[in-house]
Amino acid sequence: MFKVLVSDPLAKEGIARLKAEAQNGAGLEVEVKTGLSKEELLRIIPEYDGLIVRSETKVTAEVIQAATRLKVVARAGVGVDNIDVPAATERGVIVVNTPNGNTIAACEQAFLLLLATARKLTQAHNTLQGGKWERKQFMGVELADKTLGIVGLGRIGTEIARRAQAFGMKVIANDPFVLPAYAEKLGIEMVALTEIYRQSDFITVHSPLLPETRHMIGKAAFEQMKTGVRIINAARGGIIQEDDLLEALNSGKVAAAGLDVFEKEPPKLDAPLLQHSNVVITPHLGASTEEAQIKVAVDAADSVVAALNGELVPNAVNLPGLSREALTELKPYLVLSEKLGRLATALSDGPVVKVEILCQGQALPNHTKLLGMAALQGLLQGTSSETVNLVNAQSLARQRGLEVVETATKEEGQFSGLTVSVRVQSQGGSSDAATGLRTFDGTLVNGEPRIVRINGYPVEVAPVGYLLISRHIDMPGIIGNVGIKLGNYGINIASMEVGRKQRGGEAVMIVSVDDLVPPEIIQELSKIPGVENLRFVSLGD
Structure with a gap:
């Protein structure tokens, strides 16, 4: 028997959906207890397998630690700022939100503002x-x-x-x-x-x-x-x-x-x-309609039921349900795959039309399908206002007509252990003899994710923070020029890596910097003789 706690006011239609599941013999018990203090929530949360909140309940790391049976937290809404998602992920608790329920409400709010500005x-x-x-x-x-x-x-x-x-x-x-x-x-x-x-x-x-x-x-x-x-x-x-x-x-x-x-x-x-x-203002009312509140309540209820039944949840914002052992094994590879996908998007010359994801090596873990999902998550992250996660990345890719090829093999590659490769083809791309192909390889070095090849050029870079990535001619002065210009603007270099295939040919340089590099500085760096292409990429923590 699964027990679900609703700790914030929820549209009655959402409660009805949960109770209907309970009456249909789904092995579900629903309790509504709103206005709980922190102490009260900590005291009762160990009894529950599922939790539905809006914005009032604070699902802190302390709450998650106390929730020994908890499997899923559903937020009836979009923002999950009141939920400690990393703590939930660490405990293998699925966190879901309900972005689809707000789509029409947010659209109409924007159109309302458009009309209001047109007619004063x-x-x-x-x-x-x-x-x-x-x-x-x-x-x-x-x-x-x-x-x-x-x-x-x-x-x-x-x-x-x-x-x-x-x-x-x-x-x-x-x-x-x-x-x-x-x-x-x-x-x-x-x-x-x-x-x-x-x-x-x-x-x-x-x-x-x-x-x-x-x-x-x-x-x-x-x-x-x-x-x-x-x-x-x-x-x-x-x-x-x-x-x-x-x-x-x-x-x-x-x-x-x-x-x-x-x-x-x-x-x-x-x-x-x-x-x-001449300004029309509203206090963040994008989701504030009766219909949206009903939709997010029903979506939250459906997500909790699906998660408790062991199904994949389309709007999970962290990871699908995994054992703690599997999560521990996969975690660094998931981070690596997601960062490779983000890098591929950032360096593409146009819309990506095809992506190939290869997991290779004797250390091939179970659940390699998730590594492909993580790469797609990174590839699509930030491409729209929609939340992209491990679970919905594949469906979003299909919606966009993106061709996805995934391969897993235990054949040993160039690197010991597992290598993850993400190869993308973009429409109108200029790389790789004008085919728009770009390849990014990564592995773990001393247990930490590292980018080890870009388009076949050997490098070793931690996929974090702010990176300047250039394709240039291997010639004297380029590295020094980049360093001097960044220094002139007060931008500190954390590390620099250069990879080349042959002397005097093309090379790749990755400069890790401590601060955001404004577009005008990137434009100036791009004018350095010998620099063929330069991009700024933010990969986060």
């Missing part, structure tokens, strides 16, 4: 409530025949596009990981980010917040936009540089902005941006 809705409303009948000062614009630029064409971005087309808008989009064929079916033109800025009358942001996308839309981006553009952000605070947005609003470059998210939440309520007359 809130300004007119506030003026009328203030006792004034004003019409002339609230002249708006129509959506029909305007161009909407969508930054990030995931689930929410796609739903936005459908609604915009119904209003007679031309839709263009930028998402480096969406294949043109997918967009073409939807009647969407894929363009460069600079074209989004140049062509759009309205811009809506639906990208994930990553080191690479933080403050992506700032002063330089605003300067490229049409005068009178309207911009919407109902995705993640921090993608738009708020001070630069305020300046663009004050100058008239941006006619209006609609914001549901902010870099710091709650923001300072007296902040000039929030008080600006």
Whole structure:
């Protein structure tokens, strides 16, 4: 008999789903106990196999340690900040969220802001409530025949596009990981980010917040936009540089902005941006609909039942259920595979159309399928606002038309132990004789993940932190030039690795640095004679 605790208010439909499973002889007992103190939760949690929360209950490492029977924690919603995911993973507890339930709500919130900025809705409303009948000062614009630029064409971005087309808008989009064929079916033109800025009358942001996308839309981006553009952000605070947005609003470059998210939440309520007359603001209401709350409650209930029955859960944010022994064995290889996938995405010249994952060596562990899933997770991570995890990586790859080939063999490779290789082919790529092929190999060195080859060039680099990766001609002065220029900008080099196949031929250099390298510095480094290609990659911890 499995026992499930619901410790936060949950839509009655979710409770009903759990109780229906219990009545159907699923071996399930459900208890609803909300408003628990930390001490009360710690006292009773050892009795339960499943836990459903919203944002109120704090599932700390201490709670997880006390939950000796716990197998799954479900968050009825998207964010899992109130759950110690690493602690849960360490204990083999599955953590799931429910992102699909919020898709329509988030889409409609963004579109609401778009309409409100077009017709100066809130300004007119506030003026009328203030006792004034004003019409002339609230002249708006129509959506029909305007161009909407969508930054990030995931689930929410796609739903936005459908609604915009119904209003007679031309839709263009930028998402480096969406294949043109997918967009073409939807009647969407894929363009460069600079074209989004140049062509759009309205811009809506639906990208994930990553080191690479933080403050992506700032002063330089605003300067490229049409005068009178309207911009919407109902995705993640921090993608738009708020001070630069305020300046663009004050100058008239941006006619209006609609914001549901902010870099710091709650923001300072007296902040000039929030008080600006041409800004429509809402307090992060993207998921705040009755329907969304029902959907996330039902999804959370279904996920708990599936996990307790030993099934793979589509929205697991950590790992599928594994024994502690298997998890211990796989953990460093999972980290390695995921980082190789992230590296492959970062260094691709265009949308990836095919990925081959090879696990090779006498030390081949069980569950090698998960290593392929981890590589796909890394490959797709950050390509949209959707959560990508071990369980849903394969289905997301299929949705995008990505061809995946996985191979496992105990034949010994060049390195002792297990080697994981990720080979990608990108559309329009320039590597490997213009075929767009790139290969990344990794293994464990003294038990720690290491990148050991890039396109056949031998290296040995820890796949963590900030990396500058160049392809250049093996000639005197390049390494010194890179070091000097980084030093001039106060960027410290943590380590440097160079791999070559022959003297005077092509070589690969990987520079690990302590700080984010701005685009203008990357551009300057790319101009060093002999440097053919240079990329900045953030691989995290």
